[in-house]
Amino acid sequence: xxxxxxxxxxxxxxxxxxxxxxIIALFPVFVVVINSFKxxxxxxxxxxxxxxxxxxxxxxxxxxFGQGDFFLYFQxxxxxxxxxxxxxxxxxxxxxxALSEYRFRGNTLMGLYxxxxxxxxxxxxxxxxxxxxxxxxxxxxxxxxxxxxxxQGLPLAxxxxxxxxxxxxxxxxxxxxxxxxxxxxxFFRLVLPLVRPAxxxxxxxxxxxxxxxxxxxxxxxxxxxxxTVTLGAQIFLxxxxxxxxxxxxxxxxxxLPVLVLYLIFxxxxxxxxxxxxxx
Amino acid sequence: MGSLKxxxxxxxxxxxxxxxxxxxxVKDGEFVVFVGPSGCGKSTLLRVIAGLEDATSGRVLIxxxxxxxxxxxxxxxxxxxxxxxxxxxxTVRDNMALGLKQAGExxxxxxxxxxxxxxxxxxxxxxxxxxxxxxxxxxxxVAIGRALVREPKLFLxxxxxxxxxxxxxxxTRLEIAQLHRRLKATMIYVTHDQVEAxxxxxxxxxxxxxxxxxxxxxxxxYHSPANEFxxxxxxSPKMNFVDGARLGESVKTVGVRPEHLTVDPKAGSWKGTxxxxxxxxxxxxxxxxxxxxxxxxxxxxxxxxxxxxSTLYATPDAARTYRFDADGKTVK
Numbered sequence: 376x377x378x379x380x381x382x383x384x385x386x387x388x389x390x391x392x393x394x395x396x397x398i399i400a401l402f403p404v405f406v407v408v409i410n411s412f413k414x415x416x417x418x419x420x421x422x423x424x425x426x427x428x429x430x431x432x433x434x435x436x437x438x439x440f441g442q443g444d445f446f447l448y449f450q451x452x453x454x455x456x457x458x459x460x461x462x463x464x465x466x467x468x469x470x471x472x473a474l475s476e477y478r479f480r481g482n483t484l485m486g487l488y489x490x491x492x493x494x495x496x497x498x499x500x501x502x503x504x505x506x507x508x509x510x511x512x513x514x515x516x517x518x519x520x521x522x523x524x525x526x527q528g529l530p531l532a533x534x535x536x537x538x539x540x541x542x543x544x545x546x547x548x549x550x551x552x553x554x555x556x557x558x559x560x561x562f563f564r565l566v567l568p569l570v571r572p573a574x575x576x577x578x579x580x581x582x583x584x585x586x587x588x589x590x591x592x593x594x595x596x597x598x599x600x601x602x603t604v605t606l607g608a609q610i611f612l613x614x615x616x617x618x619x620x621x622x623x624x625x626x627x628x629x630x631l632p633v634l635v636l637y638l639i640f641x642x643x644x645x646x647x648x649x650x651x652x653x654x
Numbered sequence: 655m656g657s658l659k660x661x662x663x664x665x666x667x668x669x670x671x672x673x674x675x676x677x678x679x680v681k682d683g684e685f686v687v688f689v690g691p692s693g694c695g696k697s698t699l700l701r702v703i704a705g706l707e708d709a710t711s712g713r714v715l716i717x718x719x720x721x722x723x724x725x726x727x728x729x730x731x732x733x734x735x736x737x738x739x740x741x742x743x744x745t746v747r748d749n750m751a752l753g754l755k756q757a758g759e760x761x762x763x764x765x766x767x768x769x770x771x772x773x774x775x776x777x778x779x780x781x782x783x784x785x786x787x788x789x790x791x792x793x794x795x796v797a798i799g800r801a802l803v804r805e806p807k808l809f810l811x812x813x814x815x816x817x818x819x820x821x822x823x824x825x826t827r828l829e830i831a832q833l834h835r836r837l838k839a840t841m842i843y844v845t846h847d848q849v850e851a852x853x854x855x856x857x858x859x860x861x862x863x864x865x866x867x868x869x870x871x872x873x874x875x876y877h878s879p880a881n882e883f884x885x886x887x888x889x890s891p892k893m894n895f896v897d898g899a900r901l902g903e904s905v906k907t908v909g910v911r912p913e914h915l916t917v918d919p920k921a922g923s924w925k926g927t928x929x930x931x932x933x934x935x936x937x938x939x940x941x942x943x944x945x946x947x948x949x950x951x952x953x954x955x956x957x958x959x960x961x962x963x964s965t966l967y968a969t970p971d972a973a974r975t976y977r978f979d980a981d982g983k984t985v986k
Contacts, residue, residue: 544737544739546735546736546737546738546739546812547737547739547740547741549701549704549706549726549733549735549739550733550735550739550740550741550800551741552705552706552725552726552727553704553706553726553727553731553732553733553753554727554752554753554756554800555727555728555753555756555757556727556752556756564741564743565741568742568743569742
């Protein structure tokens, strides 16, 4: 910050507000993580204190790795998230390119139709989706989840990306056409690299709800072979007894992959958020 | 190699007619400038020639071959854009090479042409850089280089100097003029700046509202404009137009260029009050509010002092006064 705009009280104020918000936002995560390293008794007696040598216990993690096939669940979650993300970004970007680049009859209507999904929650169609999956024999497959999540992610992706693609210079695309590049090459080689920050934004917004979703795995793919992490963690939730150590450990572990994906996208994401403001 | 013929080209975007029937002949080796105000359709016409827009009706012929349905890359053209439009992820060399690689030219030939073009435009030190590491003038030279290496039948320039600062604009203008003389290639150049048009063109096409107003050599347009629009558009400051009735003439409008008026503090045909003077050093623009002619501009060569509020008489050069009828056509 430059000297002209910085004043000590204002700087302190700004940091205080931001720090408070950070603490509030991170507190639940912090509680989950510290309690996952504690014994059952300690979780209930002092839920807010970090593990001490006396209360430190890895029972939760040993339960998670001992019981159920957690590596498989992680793998399932990872496959579903990454593949859905790939399709959302690919199809979303392609549709956005077509909507922003080509003039054709019904362009605006098509754009509105594709954006409709932002306003109507996909869960309203659960029964129909289930019937569809049963009829097509896709129940208890990861394909079912990938299809549903791709459909769920597309509207927002198209909406955000088409705005960004309108901002890509027409001259650049035309230069490509004169140089003999095909429309696909123009899309993949010229336009996509320029909207990378927007792609990262869409990736993060799409990825987190998919990773955290319990609804569709529970309904469409509850079999042992296709369980995702969030669904897998449910085996420790009983009607009468709940294994809190295991649940907290499973949740702590579930943060890791999504955190890694987030870190991959985040550098691009920050550029995406600020791209309008700073040239 | 490199003639262009446009036959009755029309272009509409929905209900809006942007081009209302354009006919044009460009001979091999000519430098033709399309000039006109914003929204007159000059850029659209260039895009139709390039094949980036499809004409609603009409034909485009390059070297007597109908290319109306040919994609841009196969038309034998190269285009330089206002925003340079360089590929940001490629080096200067790759930017120039891309089109040739797409066309399947052998590597040795590509190398030869890049060397020739970069020597001509003094781009050798920058071949390994990316566009982001270049200044605006350098970027535009790369864009010109990218057009050069294609050895096209037609060069198309879409306001290539608009994004450059004034000093660089003059330099680049000079370079383009020299390039044309050296290559003897056919060039079509779009601009809204009449100075660029006058200095570069062999032939100027003045467009207005989707129609061609007049085609001619720069001096032809200056000395014998076909109508009021061309008379007003060519020349700076703009020609003075005076209502014919107020001067007791039978025509609708009388036009006289600011440089074809003389002033005198004592006597002359139009008595007026000085509103404002602009001192440019080499010449002085005096704005006069005349009783008979209304507000007019007089361009005086050299320095001339006139206090705002003082009285001056302006006299038009009778031999260089233009008369226009009610349709705006020049009356001979």
